[in-house]
Amino acid sequence: MAATLTAEPLTLPCGVTVKNRFYKSAMNEALAGRDCAPTEAHVHLYRTWAQGGAGVLVTGNVMVDRTQLGEPGNVAVEDERDLAMLRRWAEAGTENGAHCWMQINHPGRQSPITINRHPLAPSAGKVDGEYGKFFAEPTELTHEQIHDIIRRFANTARIAKKAGFTGVEIHAAHGYLINQFLSPLDNRRTDEYGGSLENRARFLFDVFDAVRAVVGPNFPIAVKLNSSDVPIAIKVNERDGAPGGFNEEESIWVMKQLEKRGVDLIDISGGTYSKPVIQTNDGAAEDRRRGVYFTDFARRIKGELNVPIALTGGFRNATDMEHALGEGITQMIGIARPLALVLDLPNRIIRDGWQGSVDLPRVSTGIKPLDKAFGGILVISWFELQMHRIARGKRPNPRIGGMRALLFALKQHGPAALTPRRRKGRQ
Numbered sequence: 049m050a051a052t053l054t055a056e057p058l059t060l061p062c063g064v065t066v067k068n069r070f071y072k073s074a075m076n077e078a079l080a081g082r083d084c085a086p087t088e089a090h091v092h093l094y095r096t097w098a099q100g101g102a103g104v105l106v107t108g109n110v111m112v113d114r115t116q117l118g119e120p121g122n123v124a125v126e127d128e129r130d131l132a133m134l135r136r137w138a139e140a141g142t143e144n145g146a147h148c149w150m151q152i153n154h155p156g157r158q159s160p161i162t163i164n165r166h167p168l169a170p171s172a173g174k175v176d177g178e179y180g181k182f183f184a185e186p187t188e189l190t191h192e193q194i195h196d197i198i199r200r201f202a203n204t205a206r207i208a209k210k211a212g213f214t215g216v217e218i219h220a221a222h223g224y225l226i227n228q229f230l231s232p233l234d235n236r237r238t239d240e241y242g243g244s245l246e247n248r249a250r251f252l253f254d255v256f257d258a259v260r261a262v263v264g265p266n267f268p269i270a271v272k273l274n275s276s277d278v279p280i281a282i283k284v285n286e287r288d289g290a291p292g293g294f295n296e297e298e299s300i301w302v303m304k305q306l307e308k309r310g311v312d313l314i315d316i317s318g319g320t321y322s323k324p325v326i327q328t329n330d331g332a333a334e335d336r337r338r339g340v341y342f343t344d345f346a347r348r349i350k351g352e353l354n355v356p357i358a359l360t361g362g363f364r365n366a367t368d369m370e371h372a373l374g375e376g377i378t379q380m381i382g383i384a385r386p387l388a389l390v391l392d393l394p395n396r397i398i399r400d401g402w403q404g405s406v407d408l409p410r411v412s413t414g415i416k417p418l419d420k421a422f423g424g425i426l427v428i429s430w431f432e433l434q435m436h437r438i439a440r441g442k443r444p445n446p447r448i449g450g451m452r453a454l455l456f457a458l459k460q461h462g463p464a465a466l467t468p469r470r471r472k473g474r475q
């Protein structure tokens with residue numbers, strides 16, 4: 049099948065047109081040092097991707113507060129100290145007619161204990177599930193702190209625009225702070241930010257409105273939102289005895305409200321740290337089981353919304369992309385991991401009519417208990433290693449082993465990454 053639909057431009061509600069339907073979804077690059085500043089490595093990585101042909105490149109999540117990181121190696125933008133390097137990053141990411149949008153985030157309680165012993169969240173209470181050991185117990189945000197974070201999102205968006213990024217994406221998915229506010233499991237507040245769905249969504253809407261106020265009406269704002277907090281292939285464990293937090297009905301309501309408020313695109317995802325979007329370290333085997341992620345949800349909302357959708361997760365070949373666009377369940381093709389392996393995937397599909405499939409490898413240390421303890425982290429670290437290679441001008445190397453990914457994770461987090469496990473083992 050000729051790649052006709054992926055090649056079509058798309059005009060967003062704000063009036064901006066993107067050149068094709070490839071939407072490089074956010075992947076934290078883990079390239080910043082302790083100063084949380086962008087580097088030449090970011091510049092090189094995004095220049096490479098821009099030359100690869102995607103219509104939109106979304107950056108890895110950029111934090112609004114350097115004391116509250118989602119991961120070591122995050123960029124944080126809270127003032128203009130790094131404006132010169134941000135300009136170079138934006139310039140590289142917008143080469144070749146690409147858009148480069150900064151993803152803006154606050155981790156809330158999902159801030160690793162190795163770098164943050166004092167996380168903040170809508171309500172106190174630890175992250176559950178096997179990854180809970182990686183996070184300290186958060187304290188409940190005060191009203192002033194909530195308003196400070198809303199101002200921070202707006203300020204980071206203002207600086208992104210000033211630096212030359214051509215849009216922003218607000219990260220409201222994957223269990224981070226905005227998602228925590230949305231989730232009835234995480235948010236047990238009794239003030240105007242908790243309780244009813246309208247109240248739980250208030251933080252997202254306040255952030256959105258504050259960002260819109262500073263960037264103006266003609267600047268793209270996307271929101272990455274969970275279809276639900278439980279990615280579809282996971283069966284809610286009966287032992288949990290609890291619903292999966294933010295659910296599909298609630299998500300649809302939030303999308304409709306965002307549409308009314310003037311959002312330009314909704315990037316659909318799902319999952320939290322407890323029930324992650326990347327469920328195993330099986331790579332292609334997991335993909336074959338799941339197909340394109342969140343397809344049923346995208347079908348469900350088709351016709352209910354006019355705002356463009358970027359469905360993200362599981363796109364590995366042109367046929368699935370053309371089908372999804374042809375069926376009208378998405379207007380953009382969200383792709384993350386394959387673009388760390390095939391850097392010019394959009395060009396290959398659009399220009400060369402490539403009909404192959406990007407098979408993700410199984411990432412394993414070869415030691416079962418290690419794989420079990422670090423499964424999702426191994427996958428993330430493995431792809432971060434690929435981005436580090438690309439940023440140094442090297443080709444990706446699919447043969448990198450799981451043990452190297454684990455060592456990289458330990459280097460990033462320090463040996464303390466093992467501490468919570470040991471402590472738990474002693475109890």
Ligand SMILES: Cc1cc2nc3c(=O)[nH]c(=O)nc-3n(C[C@H](O)[C@H](O)[C@H](O)COP(=O)(O)O)c2cc1C
Nearest residue numbers: 073074075076108109361362383384385428431432
């Ligand atoms: C290394 C890595 C880092 C990621 N960082 C982010 C991030 O910063 N923000 C985000 O919204 N999603 C992040 N994701 C999730 C991806 O955007 C995407 O939702 C997920 O990988 C599924 O898409 P895929 O199947 O095309 O990889 C990350 C994924 C990987 C592998």
